[in-house]
Amino acid sequence: MEKGFIQVYTGNGKGKSTAAIGLVIRAAGFGYKSYFLMLMKEFPYNEIKIFELLKNFISFAQVGKDDFVFRKELPSEDERLKIKNALDDFVNKMLSNEFQILVLDEIFVAIYFGLTTTEELLKIINLKPKNVELILTGRYCPKEIYEIADLVTEMNEVKHYYQKGILARRGIES
């Protein structure tokens, strides 16, 4: 890729992670290779099965739990260390020249809940090679990231069936 950008998908609406999935799928159709790091998604999401089928084009990792959020606790030192190691590995992948697209899925949520910091993300962004596209997703995008991103899209929930008391449905939301 001649010039890679920093893309942000944020806001309280649906479609942030699915847009990132669609993006790496489209890019795979073009022959680009992607690395997709999912944070705080322990549940085996169904897109992983398709990523595995497309393993020549899409590599991925999942790291971090979100159960401390539901327990209304701070993340443990152990949890924060796991995220730190995964982000170090992400940087190695980004610098490896193997991938044209790198996705940090739910990174803003991980920052919001104290698993990492805006400063750590800024360090990663500063290391981004020019020809690599970096995709960042999650609610609560910090102001500092808004400012340096090339593209920011806010997904805003206008109307949602969760409001009718229906939770995430298998095969659709997870």
Add this chain to the structure above:
Amino acid sequence: MEKGFIQVYTGNGKGKSTAAIGLVIRAAGFGYKSYFLMLMKEFPYNEIKIFELLKNFISFAQVGKDDFVFRKELPSEDERLKIKNALDDFVNKMLSNEFQILVLDEIFVAIYFGLTTTEELLKIINLKPKNVELILTGRYCPKEIYEIADLVTEMNEVKHYYQKGILARRGIES
């Protein structure tokens, strides 16, 4: 699927079609079958190559041009007829019991430019079986559709590199 919904992805931001692509990919990982109708996208988009690899789960069709928009003309009768036939076929697919998810990509743009009408879309929506998920994308979602959709997400462009004079990049936007 027990209960299928009507999902709308609209707004002037990025990620509407890619969210729909991500959605059918995730659903394919779960074993659901999808039918994806792309309107007004004549260019061979790269996601198609991946859809072809996943043809046991994802069927698709492309119909309609958008060159009349650039010529600032109304669509020809021939163009409108092509869209009508594709939408008739879409309804047959929706009623066939073969697909759990149906995507009408760029349908609102097709309405906006006079290739079809809100009334025609409402007719399609009225025929939707309860256990089918219907995904509608595009800028310019009509008010009537907002009202009956179960989920509406607006993608809003906060910042975009097009503003810096860069056009769609192959492998990323197309």
